[in-house]
Amino acid sequence: MLALLLSACAKQSPVEPSNAVYFWRTEFRLDSTEWTFLSRYQISTIYCRYFDVVMNDTTPIPNATLAFADTIPAGVAFVPTVYITEDCMHQWHEGLARKIVDRVVQMNATNDIRGIVELQMDCDYTDRSRRHFYTFLEQVRSEARRHGMRLSVTIRLHQLQMPAPPADYGVLMLYNTGDPRNFEQRNPILDHRDVEPYVRHLPDYPLPLAAAYPVYRWQRQVQGVRIEHTVEASEILGVKKMVESMRPDLSRRIIVYHLDEENINRYDNDTYEAIFHH
Amino acid sequence: MKRFSIISLLLVLAVPAVMACMWVDTHNYYLFRIYDNSEFKERVDQVTRDNWKAYLSLSADDYFSFNADDVAEAALKKGDNLMASYVRQLQRYLDCVDSKRREQYSWDYPTKEEIAERNATLAEVRAYAQGKLTTRLRSQHALLFMRCNMMLARHGENVTFWEQTASNYIETVYKDMMKNIYAGALLKTGHGVRAGQIFAEQGDWESLMTQYYQKRSYDAICQEYNRDPQSAVLPFLLQDFVNNVQEAVDGDGYGKLFVRNIERKEAMQMVQLAARAVSENKTPCPAMWMSAKAWLEFLYGDLTQAKTDISQATALDGTEYMKDCARILQFYIQAMQMPVNTQYDNLVSTELQWLMPKAKEGGSYRSALDRIIHQALFPKYSKAGRQFTALALLKTTDNYIDNYLDEMTPDSLQRYVDYVKSPAPTDVDRLVKPGLTIDETWLSDLMGTQHLRLGHWKEAIPYLEKVPLDYYNDKGYAIYAANRSYTVEPWVKRQWLSYGLEWSHDPVALSANPKLTFAREMLNMEKDLKRLKGLARQQRCYDLAVRYAQANHTGDCWFITHDGKGAYDKVGRNEMDFNAKAVELLREAAQTSDFLLKEKTLFALAYWYLNDEPWFQRKWSSNTGTLVTYPQPQTRHYQSWEALLNFEAANPGRTSTYIQRCDEYQTFKRVYNKN
Numbered sequence: 001m002l003a004l005l006l007s008a009c010a011k012q013s014p015v016e017p018s019n020a021v022y023f024w025r026t027e028f029r030l031d032s033t034e035w036t037f038l039s040r041y042q043i044s045t046i047y048c049r050y051f052d053v054v055m056n057d058t059t060p061i062p063n064a065t066l067a068f069a070d071t072i073p074a075g076v077a078f079v080p081t082v083y084i085t086e087d088c089m090h091q092w093h094e095g096l097a098r099k100i101v102d103r104v105v106q107m108n109a110t111n112d113i114r115g116i117v118e119l120q121m122d123c124d125y126t127d128r129s130r131r132h133f134y135t136f137l138e139q140v141r142s143e144a145r146r147h148g149m150r151l152s153v154t155i156r157l158h159q160l161q162m163p164a165p166p167a168d169y170g171v172l173m174l175y176n177t178g179d180p181r182n183f184e185q186r187n188p189i190l191d192h193r194d195v196e197p198y199v200r201h202l203p204d205y206p207l208p209l210a211a212a213y214p215v216y217r218w219q220r221q222v223q224g225v226r227i228e229h230t231v232e233a234s235e236i237l238g239v240k241k242m243v244e245s246m247r248p249d250l251s252r253r254i255i256v257y258h259l260d261e262e263n264i265n266r267y268d269n270d271t272y273e274a275i276f277h278h
Numbered sequence: 279m280k281r282f283s284i285i286s287l288l289l290v291l292a293v294p295a296v297m298a299c300m301w302v303d304t305h306n307y308y309l310f311r312i313y314d315n316s317e318f319k320e321r322v323d324q325v326t327r328d329n330w331k332a333y334l335s336l337s338a339d340d341y342f343s344f345n346a347d348d349v350a351e352a353a354l355k356k357g358d359n360l361m362a363s364y365v366r367q368l369q370r371y372l373d374c375v376d377s378k379r380r381e382q383y384s385w386d387y388p389t390k391e392e393i394a395e396r397n398a399t400l401a402e403v404r405a406y407a408q409g410k411l412t413t414r415l416r417s418q419h420a421l422l423f424m425r426c427n428m429m430l431a432r433h434g435e436n437v438t439f440w441e442q443t444a445s446n447y448i449e450t451v452y453k454d455m456m457k458n459i460y461a462g463a464l465l466k467t468g469h470g471v472r473a474g475q476i477f478a479e480q481g482d483w484e485s486l487m488t489q490y491y492q493k494r495s496y497d498a499i500c501q502e503y504n505r506d507p508q509s510a511v512l513p514f515l516l517q518d519f520v521n522n523v524q525e526a527v528d529g530d531g532y533g534k535l536f537v538r539n540i541e542r543k544e545a546m547q548m549v550q551l552a553a554r555a556v557s558e559n560k561t562p563c564p565a566m567w568m569s570a571k572a573w574l575e576f577l578y579g580d581l582t583q584a585k586t587d588i589s590q591a592t593a594l595d596g597t598e599y600m601k602d603c604a605r606i607l608q609f610y611i612q613a614m615q616m617p618v619n620t621q622y623d624n625l626v627s628t629e630l631q632w633l634m635p636k637a638k639e640g641g642s643y644r645s646a647l648d649r650i651i652h653q654a655l656f657p658k659y660s661k662a663g664r665q666f667t668a669l670a671l672l673k674t675t676d677n678y679i680d681n682y683l684d685e686m687t688p689d690s691l692q693r694y695v696d697y698v699k700s701p702a703p704t705d706v707d708r709l710v711k712p713g714l715t716i717d718e719t720w721l722s723d724l725m726g727t728q729h730l731r732l733g734h735w736k737e738a739i740p741y742l743e744k745v746p747l748d749y750y751n752d753k754g755y756a757i758y759a760a761n762r763s764y765t766v767e768p769w770v771k772r773q774w775l776s777y778g779l780e781w782s783h784d785p786v787a788l789s790a791n792p793k794l795t796f797a798r799e800m801l802n803m804e805k806d807l808k809r810l811k812g813l814a815r816q817q818r819c820y821d822l823a824v825r826y827a828q829a830n831h832t833g834d835c836w837f838i839t840h841d842g843k844g845a846y847d848k849v850g851r852n853e854m855d856f857n858a859k860a861v862e863l864l865r866e867a868a869q870t871s872d873f874l875l876k877e878k879t880l881f882a883l884a885y886w887y888l889n890d891e892p893w894f895q896r897k898w899s900s901n902t903g904t905l906v907t908y909p910q911p912q913t914r915h916y917q918s919w920e921a922l923l924n925f926e927a928a929n930p931g932r933t934s935t936y937i938q939r940c941d942e943y944q945t946f947k948r949v950y951n952k953n
Contacts, residue, residue, distance in 0.1 A: 061384075062383055065387070107387050110390050262492070
């Protein structure tokens, strides 16, 4: 019993070192630039959004399901990722965990995707939704294990203040850190001033962590005005330095969000080398 | 005052959030509209619906949507076996599309076998359709064939089929749809340029936006122009670019820090390109380029060049839509710049005679008229002292001008009535005045109310006497008028209506004209005030203060002076400040030596709505994670509470229960004693 308690209290082992990318489009098709990127930066893991789960009146349903139009790169770990909107967790939905895992498994089977050993859940959970989300994660984890998959989960900065979710490891999302309504003062994708208040939670955060950095452009219309956000390379690298100084194991697995030709061309080789520096 | 303090706090807290949601129409519609925006998808949908309606001999009201069973049944009755067979196959195809669509949102993701089955069905339908290409319904079957190819990702076959076969068919809506599928197939097979041309020619703006979403910059437009100055995509790209510039220039408070730099530098590059396009004479629509040039110049303040260029644009070639756009831009630019005089009147009447009938059809002409009137004509005529012409113009855009009339002085309102009833003085007035009408009862009520707002009781009475009671019974505020009294002291009791009463739809029957009763009572009470002295005068001051506070827009009897009530209401332009008058009267009443009257008066002076600034500020403390109250001793509100506190201290144990129970007062005392 004592041994069991001790093992439960002990920190889990850190994540395996690797370079990784998120794939966040609705059609899985890679162009030559993207293939080259995977190879050049020795990307060994692709976290691939399979579908979203959103509320439809009172029931959660899948949305924006990925269509597979290309083969999965050989020798790369493929991690199905499901984004679930926070309002789905405002109340309890019996059987949701199983539906999600079954759907992921079916998508793998239908599209001949083999060797999947991990599932990732992504949710901007808050104090309001945390209780349901953690119970839900327990169930997802149990269902995923039945299919030989471990569970990882995204962690937003504000979520560092909460108890850690029941998962095998977390991916610290170092993007979407600001308030999009306040974009005149801060870059809503990433601004070190928005990260600073949370870094004190990093050393003691009980879950093994990987780090995900933004390389994307965010274009949107605000009252008709085309607003465009991108992050300077120096800002990304500055934040990387800041968080790794507080939590050195954040340099073990580094993920960029997200794989796309335009994003690849946005930064030079030196920047990507620096981002993927372990 | 429990309720009052809760409401007050809510107001304080709610303001920033509500402000963020407030939306004001800037009337800043795009004027650079160079093509008909009607969407391809809607057009073909309308034609196919009409075709089915005609085939089924149904009226518009009886036809809802395509139903294969209904059409097959009708076809068999007509002995049209080919049509019956076609719609059954069409339904099989539509079921496959539905199944594919459901993949997006159904928990049951299809298995390999189900997908294979769906593809097999599509292949069967495809084969069937291919076998009917020589029948009289060959266009319909050819479309079905191409649709199946699209679903089966046989895009190359669609390209070949269109080019070799379907492009030779007669012109029908089915052929339009096939061409659209062909464009999609071209895009999928790496021939984006040709695809874009077809989407543009067909007016399939949705597909164009998908295709060109990331390519709407000067560089992309320049590249497209260099590739083909006659490219059908150029109007789409140019319109999008120019209107984005307008958005960037307008700013509307959303700073430019991260706005894509589509501002001066890129816009000026586009000006250069437009000039080149016109001078090279390779474009079939120089009017479009010259209009773009003029509008960009105007947006960046080069008014002289803009005026010259837009004048030139109106004489250049282009589609009718482009020429109309040039004329609208010229009207706007001139209307914004010229002084109001006879020449201005001539311009306005000529252009309005042209634009107003077009605006009746809606769409971009209507929004152009709206913008020209709101941003150019209304302010210009108002500033030139022709306020009524300005109002008549505003009315032509179906805008509500009652707010303007409501805010006028009684004298101005009378002049407005004279304007409406007399012959039009100019051509512009002749054009727009027919939209103005006067209802005599409405006028009497408004005249009377405007005098009430100014405290002119005597002048208000003759107007209000002309208004029948039924007029007020029909007003939205009748329920409040029937259930509230202006004699109740608002600082002691708020006259909330029960939910059931407030939202009841039962008709209201007032026993008297509430405004008239008020006006007569105020007239008599103020007449008496002059001869009263001592306690009687102080009591009268207090009673009058109660009435002023009630009839103010913040009072429970706001309906005496206003038709509606809102959280952001302020003392209007031509109104007396009733709350200020109430404070003045209360101050005189506070001189009394009568204990109860003094107590009531001091309490009244601390009433939330009689004070412009609250006695405290509440700020969020990140240290404690709570709202902290900071007293504001410099405010009149604070000083009023302090005066009551001192009064209580001087009269220990004597203050009334309603004061002791006021939670706002208790809060003040706590904060006061702490500091």
